[in-house]
Amino acid sequence: MKLILLGPPGAGKGTQANYIKSKYNIVQLSTGDMLRTAVNSMSELGLKANEIMKSGGLVDDDIIISMIEERLSKSSDCQNGFILDGFPRTLKQAKALDIMLSKLNKSLDSVIHIKVEEDLLVRRISGRFTCDECGEGYNDYYKKTKIDGICDKCGNDSFIRRADDNEKTFSLRVRSYIEQTEPLIPFYDKKKLLKTIDGSLEFKEVKDSIDAILDKL
Numbered sequence: 001m002k003l004i005l006l007g008p009p010g011a012g013k014g015t016q017a018n019y020i021k022s023k024y025n026i027v028q029l030s031t032g033d034m035l036r037t038a039v040n041s042m043s044e045l046g047l048k049a050n051e052i053m054k055s056g057g058l059v060d061d062d063i064i065i066s067m068i069e070e071r072l073s074k075s076s077d078c079q080n081g082f083i084l085d086g087f088p089r090t091l092k093q094a095k096a097l098d099i100m101l102s103k104l105n106k107s108l109d110s111v112i113h114i115k116v117e118e119d120l121l122v123r124r125i126s127g128r129f130t131c132d133e134c135g136e137g138y139n140d141y142y143k144k145t146k147i148d149g150i151c152d153k154c155g156n157d158s159f160i161r162r163a164d165d166n167e168k169t170f171s172l173r174v175r176s177y178i179e180q181t182e183p184l185i186p187f188y189d190k191k192k193l194l195k196t197i198d199g200s201l202e203f204k205e206v207k208d209s210i211d212a213i214l215d216k217l
């Protein structure tokens with residue numbers, strides 16, 4: 001199964017990718033996570049990406065394309081299938097993905113567009129926090145820890161919030177999404193790959209809509 005999850009910041013791409021990867025035993029390729037790893041390691045790429053991510057802009061297409069190309073062509077864990085979470089984000093990236101996949105003799109099965117209105121996204125983004133030990137995700141408004149300040153999964157008591165999860169950067173991230181990523185909606189619609197779901201519903205209802213699409217593949 002080869003999927004793209006498309007949607008604005010906070011739509012629930014990471015949350016749903018996490019569910020799909022366990023259910024179907026496929027890998028999640030999140031360009032945002034890859035970039036944050038580079039930022040934490042203070043590599044050359046990380047230092048460059050950090051400034052762009054903090055400004056709500058998009059990292060250079062060529063850097064992102066070669067990052068994904070390397071992962072798709074060299075790692076055996078993608079053989080079973082993959083979920084692209086946060087990639088492609090521009091038409092240039094989408095066209096490069098087509099070329100990459102045809103070289104590998106692969107094709108996409110579906111592009112799931114998770115649609116959520118902007119006012120709800122701000123709340124989701126501003127409430128998001130993650131356990132800094134096991135990475136379990138929580139939210140002040142939608143998914144609190146059972147015991148205040150303690151991770152349900154591993155018992156750790158320290159959490160992190162993303163540097164770009166603030167209102168100012170969020171509105172710039174939304175602008176980047178509208179200007180550079182939304183054109184992918186008609187692009188994949190023309191290829192008859194696009195399925196749009198209502199991402200403003202509860203976690204389980206969004207998951208059920210995704211299952212309904214994936215069950216038919």
Ligand code: AP5
Pocket residue numbers: 007008009010011012013014015016031032033035052053056057058059060061064085086087088089093124125127128129137138139142143173199200201202203204206
């Ligand atoms: P990235 O990490 O990809 O961020 P994003 O696209 O802005 O998406 P998010 O991770 O913020 O949101 P999400 O949709 O995954 O939501 P989540 O499931 O966490 O990219 C970060 C930056 O890296 C970019 O701005 C850019 O600079 C750079 N970058 C990355 N990829 C790039 C590329 N391809 N090209 C160029 N630059 C790139 O959910 C959010 C919150 O809502 C969570 O707390 C969750 O618990 C909650 N939630 C989820 N679903 C629901 C629900 N149904 N009901 C209630 N709450 C919910």
